[in-house]
Amino acid sequence: MSGGSFNYLCCKDVLTDYCDEDLKNMVDKLVYLGYPKLATETFGLYQKIQDIRKEIQEKQGKLNPIWEAVELYDSDDIDKKDMEETIEKHLKEI
Numbered sequence: 001m002s003g004g005s006f007n008y009l010c011c012k013d014v015l016t017d018y019c020d021e022d023l024k025n026m027v028d029k030l031v032y033l034g035y036p037k038l039a040t041e042t043f044g045l046y047q048k049i050q051d052i053r054k055e056i057q058e059k060q061g062k063l064n065p066i067w068e069a070v071e072l073y074d075s076d077d078i079d080k081k082d083m084e085e086t087i088e089k090h091l092k093e094i
Contacts, residue, residue, distance in 0.1 A: 020046065062093045 006029075009022040023046040030039035069086035072078040 020049075023049075028039045061091065066094075 006026055007019065008040045009019055009026060012019050012022075023042060027039045027043045027046070030036070030042060066087050069083045071077065073080060073083035
């Protein structure tokens with residue numbers, strides 16, 4: 001496959017493959033090539049990805065203690081009562 005100057009951005013899942021720099025570089029290139037509308041669309045996608053990542057990180061931060069308690073219970077490192085107490089403690093944050 002030839003090309004690759006944007007690290008094969010066209011082949012990536014922009015949500016799961018970390019390619020922020022490639023997206024920003026594509027914006028610049030589209031502007032340079034005379035396609036400002038496409039640059040705006042690409043930058044809009046970049047901004048949405050940033051917003052989604054932030055939302056996911058915040059939600060995951062609230063769920064992590066619960067997931068940890070379930071994992072510890074599942075591996076017999078804590079009893080069911082301790083797991084439930086942890087879940088109840090963090091449930092109000094969800």
